[in-house]
Amino acid sequence: MRTLLLPLFFITLINCSKSGGEKYSADAAVSEIITEDKALPPPSSISEKLADNKASPNSEMKTDTISRKIIKNGDMRIQVGEIKKAQAQANEILKKNNAYIQKEEFQNSDLDENLNLTIRVPHKNFDALVNSFSDGIGSVLSKNISSDDVTEEYTDISIKLANKKLYLEKYRDMLKGAATTKDMLEIQEKIRGLEDEIDVAEGRLRFIDDRVNYSTLNLNLYKEKVRSSATSKIGFGSRFIDSVTEGWNSFVSFMLGLISLWPFFLLIPVLVFLWRKWKSRRKK
Known part of the structure; x- marks a missing residue:
């Protein structure tokens, strides 16, 4: 009987030790996971790179799929005969190229008229728009086109x-x-x-x-009121009318200037009277 009980006792003892060891190892694993989770620090700075991100092929694919980013800008100055007529022609060109006016500014002085337009046009139509303005409105005085790669x-x-x-x-x-x-x-x-x-x-x-996606063109439509034959494509009749108008404006300005001096004209008789009186006393 003793010989049967001893092997049974040893077998039971071995099973208990195994189960206890398994339980201990499971508890240790859970404890380790919890410890690791609690010890996980937040990223120390925004610029810190994640290790998974560096090795990830997806990030490389994202950079490869980004197309080139080219920003086109332009400035043009065009001399025209009539601002209103040139503006109507510009509007037709804008419609053909799906462009629109972002900003419009008009200035009128004694010497010239200026219409400044800030135009936004789809990137693919930018060159066609510039060529249309160069050929169909007036005399191009200046043109500056630039491209900026921001890829x-x-x-x-x-x-x-x-x-x-x-x-x-x-x-x-x-x-x-x-x-x-x-x-x-x-x-x-x-x-x-x-x-x-x-x-x-x-x-x-x-x-x-x-x-x-939308390029920017700064367009200046310029009309010179007193034109020179070297820079103007306008006919003699228009230049003659402008000269007559300018001469009349100068005459009116001269007359208005004389009228503005009326207080001094009132002083002239007073000064003449005082001078004669002083001269007569001197003779006596």
């Missing part, structure tokens, strides 16, 4: 924006498991800062997209 800036902002959004999601997950009020306030402050930076970055990307 690098756009790509850099896009990558940083993607990383900030990852950080934001990580902070939000950490906020759910925050244990103390102090931790909650610190994480909420980080979240607010990230949200502000994300809004700024998205606004900058929208601005770049707008400037890329």
Whole structure:
């Protein structure tokens, strides 16, 4: 009987030790997971790169898919015969190229008339618009066209924006498991800062997209009231009428200037009277 009980006792003892060891290892694993979860620190700065992001091929694919971003701008100054007629021609050109006027400013002086237009046109129609203005309205006095490649800036902002959004999601997950009020306030402050930076970055990307998709042309339509034959394509009749008008305006200005001196004309008789009186006394 003793010989049967001893093996049974040893077998029972071995099973208990195994189950206890398994239980201990399971508890240790859970404890380790909890410890690791609690010890996970928040990102120390916004510019910190995530290890998963560096090794991820998706980020490289995103940068590769970004097309080139070219911003085109132009300035043109055109001398015309009549501002109203030139403006009507410009409106027809704008309609053909799906462009629109963003800003309009008119100035009229004694020497010239100026109509300044800020025009926004789809990127693909920019060259056609410039050529139409060069050929069909008047004499081009100056033209300046520039292209600015902002692909690098756009790509850099896009990558940083993607990383900030990852950080934001990580902070939000950490906020759910925050244990103390102090931790909650610190994480909420980080979240607010990230949200502000994300809004700024998205606004900058929208601005770049707008400037890329729609080019800007600053157009000045210029009419010289006193024209020289070297710079004008207008006929003799128009120049003769302008000269007559300018001469009449000069005469009117002269007469108005004389009229403005009427107080001095009133002093002349007084001065003459006093001079004669003084002369007569001197003779006596």
